[in-house]
Amino acid sequence: MKKFFLFFLFLAISFYSFGFFRAAEAVIIPAVAKTEGAGGSYWQSDLYIFNPNNFPIKVKLQLIVSGVSGSGPNPIIVQVPQTIGAGGSYTIKDVLGTYFSGYDVGALIVWGENTTGQEANILVNSRTYTPDPENKGTFGQGIPGIPWYYYGDPQYSDKYLDKLYLWGLEQNDKYRTNLGILNISDRLTETISIKVYSSSNTLIGEIPVTLNPMAHYQINGILSQLGVTGEGYKAVIEITSWEDNDPSNPNPILPAFMAYASKVDNGVNDPTYIEASFSAMPDIDCIW
Numbered sequence: 709m710k711k712f713f714l715f716f717l718f719l720a721i722s723f724y725s726f727g728f729f730r731a732a733e734a735v736i737i738p739a740v741a742k743t744e745g746a747g748g749s750y751w752q753s754d755l756y757i758f759n760p761n762n763f764p765i766k767v768k769l770q771l772i773v774s775g776v777s778g779s780g781p782n783p784i785i786v787q788v789p790q791t792i793g794a795g796g797s798y799t800i801k802d803v804l805g806t807y808f809s810g811y812d813v814g815a816l817i818v819w820g821e822n823t824t825g826q827e828a829n830i831l832v833n834s835r836t837y838t839p840d841p842e843n844k845g846t847f848g849q850g851i852p853g854i855p856w857y858y859y860g861d862p863q864y865s866d867k868y869l870d871k872l873y874l875w876g877l878e879q880n881d882k883y884r885t886n887l888g889i890l891n892i893s894d895r896l897t898e899t900i901s902i903k904v905y906s907s908s909n910t911l912i913g914e915i916p917v918t919l920n921p922m923a924h925y926q927i928n929g930i931l932s933q934l935g936v937t938g939e940g941y942k943a944v945i946e947i948t949s950w951e952d953n954d955p956s957n958p959n960p961i962l963p964a965f966m967a968y969a970s971k972v973d974n975g976v977n978d979p980t981y982i983e984a985s986f987s988a989m990p991d992i993d994c995i996w
Contacts, residue, residue: 731830733819837849860986876942890967901914
C-alpha cells in the first residue's frame, strides 16, 4: 500500500511543522453517513475535493467500515472517474449512496494522484446533514478532511501526541453527543480507551474499544452510555495496547488513531462538529 500506512514521515520531521496544514496525498473524512438517526433525523454526506496543483488529478475513495471488525485485510476502494483539472474542485453528493451502496456509516480515505498514478496532494472537506423538521432546508455540520499525518500515537507521549481531547460534550433534554474513533492502521489491532471527565476534571467513566485494522466506531449518546447528563464534559482518547496482525512483515508500522465528536440539538437535529486536538503547543515565535 502507499506510504500512508507506513506512518514513518510524520514524526521523522516534526509535528509542529504541520499544525494547520490540511493538504496531503491521503485525507481522512472521519465520519460519513447515509442512515436514519435519533429524533427522526436522516443523515447523508456530501464530499468536496479541491486540486491545489498545477496539473490534473484523479482520486480514489477508500471506505473505513463502521464496527469493530474493520476492513484492513480487504480494503474497499473505488476509482472516481472524474478528472479534476489544475486548481479545480469536484463535489460528490451523497458519497455513500453514490459509491458505497449498502453501507450506512463509516469513514473515508480520499487518495490523490496525478493522471499517471503518482501521489498528489489534495484538500478535502465534507458536510453531513439532515432535513429540518419542516422540510424547508437542512441542518448539517461541516466535517473537515484530516491529513494522514495528524494522528495520535502512544509511542510519542514525550511530544504530547499520544492523546486526543474532545470537550464541550453535553447530554440533556436539549442536546446529545456522539463520539467516534478510528483505527487507521491497516495492520494493527488497537485497543482505544475513551475516558470521560466532568468540567471539574473528575473521571466519570472509561469505555475501552478494541478495533481491528481500518475500523470506524461511533458511540451514540456517549454520556448517556455512562449514565450521566449535563454539560461541560470532556473525553480523553488514547491507545492502550496494540497487536500486529502480520508480525513477519518487515515494513515498519506505528499504532495510529483519530477521534471526533458531534453535539446534536434534539429539537431540530442541528449538529455541531467537535474536532479532536492534541494538548501540545507549536514551538514557534510569538507574533505579538
